[in-house]
Amino acid sequence: MRYPQSVQIVEVGPRDGFQNINEWIPTDVKLRIIEGLVRANLQHIEVTSFVHPKAIPQMKDAQEIIQKVLKEYPTTEFVALVPNMYGARAAWNCGVKKITYVISASDEHNKANVNRTIPESFVELTQIIEELPEIKVKLSIATAFGCPYKGKVAVEDVNKMINAALGLGINDICLCDTIGIANPLQMQHVIEAIKKEHNKIELGLHLHDTRGLGVANTIVAMQSGITKFETAIGGLGGCPFAPGAAGNTSSEDLINMLESMGIYTGIDLPLLLDVVGIVKDKIKPDLTSRMIHVGKQKD
Amino acid sequence: MRYPQSVQIVEVGPRDGFQNINEWIPTDVKLRIIEGLVRANLQHIEVTSFVHPKAIPQMKDAQEIIQKVLKEYPTTEFVALVPNMYGARAAWNCGVKKITYVISASDEHNKANVNRTIPESFVELTQIIEELPEIKVKLSIATAFGCPYKGKVAVEDVNKMINAALGLGINDICLCDTIGIANPLQMQHVIEAIKKEHNKIELGLHLHDTRGLGVANTIVAMQSGITKFETAIGGLGGCPFAPGAAGNTSSEDLINMLESMGIYTGIDLPLLLDVVGIVKDKIKPDLTSRMIHVGKQKD
Numbered sequence: 001m002r003y004p005q006s007v008q009i010v011e012v013g014p015r016d017g018f019q020n021i022n023e024w025i026p027t028d029v030k031l032r033i034i035e036g037l038v039r040a041n042l043q044h045i046e047v048t049s050f051v052h053p054k055a056i057p058q059m060k061d062a063q064e065i066i067q068k069v070l071k072e073y074p075t076t077e078f079v080a081l082v083p084n085m086y087g088a089r090a091a092w093n094c095g096v097k098k099i100t101y102v103i104s105a106s107d108e109h110n111k112a113n114v115n116r117t118i119p120e121s122f123v124e125l126t127q128i129i130e131e132l133p134e135i136k137v138k139l140s141i142a143t144a145f146g147c148p149y150k151g152k153v154a155v156e157d158v159n160k161m162i163n164a165a166l167g168l169g170i171n172d173i174c175l176c177d178t179i180g181i182a183n184p185l186q187m188q189h190v191i192e193a194i195k196k197e198h199n200k201i202e203l204g205l206h207l208h209d210t211r212g213l214g215v216a217n218t219i220v221a222m223q224s225g226i227t228k229f230e231t232a233i234g235g236l237g238g239c240p241f242a243p244g245a246a247g248n249t250s251s252e253d254l255i256n257m258l259e260s261m262g263i264y265t266g267i268d269l270p271l272l273l274d275v276v277g278i279v280k281d282k283i284k285p286d287l288t289s290r291m292i293h294v295g296k297q298k299d
Numbered sequence: 300m301r302y303p304q305s306v307q308i309v310e311v312g313p314r315d316g317f318q319n320i321n322e323w324i325p326t327d328v329k330l331r332i333i334e335g336l337v338r339a340n341l342q343h344i345e346v347t348s349f350v351h352p353k354a355i356p357q358m359k360d361a362q363e364i365i366q367k368v369l370k371e372y373p374t375t376e377f378v379a380l381v382p383n384m385y386g387a388r389a390a391w392n393c394g395v396k397k398i399t400y401v402i403s404a405s406d407e408h409n410k411a412n413v414n415r416t417i418p419e420s421f422v423e424l425t426q427i428i429e430e431l432p433e434i435k436v437k438l439s440i441a442t443a444f445g446c447p448y449k450g451k452v453a454v455e456d457v458n459k460m461i462n463a464a465l466g467l468g469i470n471d472i473c474l475c476d477t478i479g480i481a482n483p484l485q486m487q488h489v490i491e492a493i494k495k496e497h498n499k500i501e502l503g504l505h506l507h508d509t510r511g512l513g514v515a516n517t518i519v520a521m522q523s524g525i526t527k528f529e530t531a532i533g534g535l536g537g538c539p540f541a542p543g544a545a546g547n548t549s550s551e552d553l554i555n556m557l558e559s560m561g562i563y564t565g566i567d568l569p570l571l572l573d574v575v576g577i578v579k580d581k582i583k584p585d586l587t588s589r590m591i592h593v594g595k596q597k598d
Contacts (some may be wrong), residue, residue, distance in 0.1 A: 215512060261484040290587075
């Protein structure tokens with residue numbers, strides 16, 4: 001089995017993680033955690049969402065967060081999630097250069113998540129690109145491996161969405177296992193089926209660990225040539241509209257594995273574990289990651 | 300990547316799991332859990348240890364447990380761990396047909412675990428086999444992927460132990476990742492190095508999930524041809540003499556993955572989840588397995 005020499009980690013804890021915490025996290029705590037992530041050499045951080053504060057109150061400090069981090073850490077790539085034109089415009093006006101736009105592979109989940117059909121989501125995306133032609137867009141395809149409402153999702157449907165994205169000039173695609181339902185065999189087959197149709201896209205994965213398969217699916221994905229993974233410190237995260245969904249694959253667990261396999265991430269694991277300590281102390285004492293319990297002890 | 304059509308699961312929760320619970324578990328609770336495991340069609344269960352009650356008080360009801368289960372469930376294979384001749388004799392006298400005997404691949408850990416050098420452990424094993432020639436023996440090689448005291452363990456040392464076992468007529472070998480330190484690349488290399496020397500042994504794996512790699516290592520092990528895995532309900536377990544060691548790979552998480560991949564285990568997952576519910580209620584509310592939180596919901 002072959003593995004890549006290096007892997008790009010996109011830290012999504014401050015967005016996908018924090019937005020699933022009900023209790024308000026003070027902005028200065030968020031900023032302290034982001035600072036720690038930058039110090040640990042995370043170079044790609046999904047840092048907030050420009051969503052309506054009534055929908056996700058936790059993200060109401062998006063503007064303050066983004067302006068501070070863009071000023072403080074100019075060499076880090078900060079990404080913001082936007083659900084619509086309004087959010088995209090707000091993000092762009094704050095200086096955001098790259099946005100995540102999410103469309104589910106199942107109409108049922110897309111309706112629950114953003115109250116639109118898949119075609120309606122693509123219309124909105126088209127308008128965003130027309131109005132903001134310089135903004136970089138990553139298309140995240142939610143429920144790409146299974147939907148909590150519809151059940152199975154056909155890879156052909158995912159491929160059609162990638163075709164539509166390419167038609168809009170979007171090459172940066174992230175497949176999301178929103179409810180952590182993918183198994184390693186399916187992972188291999190889906191990646192093969194997508195690579196067969198689209199061999200030049202930049203394909204990443206965002207794998208929830210609902211059933212404990214996030215790391216195993218990552219192994220198989222690397223064997224299939226994938227080198228970009230979105231993870232969250234402490235295994236934070238979930239999807240408020242997907243029943244049963246637990247957290248993301250934990251950044252520290254995945255990075256520990258990659259480093260122990262000699263796969264370069266550029267990330268300083270002891271410094272990252274310091275940040276996880278802050279998350280545990282200030283936000284969520286019962287983190288599901290394993291490395292938080294192992295800590296920095298010498299192996 | 301190829302996967303086996305079926306996999307044998309050896310449930311070790313009642314032994315490796317229970318022995319790491321400090322509070323006394325009443326014998327009737329233990330028996331209720333074992334009954335549930337049998338009902339879920341676990342056909343191989345490591346059910347207790349014949350150890351000195353001062354060393355591990357939790358196992359002091361070994362004789363009662365083994366006599367009841369052998370009588371109640373005659374078609375299930377029940378295995379007992381024994382640390383020495385005294386334990387082997389006690390197990391045999393209760394009707395145990397198969398024992399697990401543990402020797403660590405590092406003298407440092409073997410000393411901490413059973414207060415013997417590796418050669419001394421083999422002398423004791425030889426005496427057991429001479430006195431009880433009809434008893435089946437599985438040799439579990441602890442710290443086969445790394446030792447909390449010594450650090451790295453050479454696969455040559457593991458191969459030497461397998462040679463010694465074969466010399467005693469023991470063909471049933473289990474490699475234990477006692478402190479959950481193995482990574483998938485190492486897993487592949489160790490299995491290849493052992494299979495190269497010993498292509499006819501019955502090789503199983505016992506993988507702790509300390510760093511969250513139990514399931515990922517299982518995937519790679521199956522790709523390398525391994526079809527026997529020891530797991531514990533709820534992810535119970537650990538090693539009292541290995542600092543930092545957390546639980547075993549969870550039976551329900553692994554079986555859920557195998558079944559979703561179409562790999563036959565013969566185990567009824569909903570019935571198994573009922574047993575995990577008992578473990579959670581009666582023994583350990585904060586189980587680390589993921590499936591306990593997902594439950595029996597339809598995917």
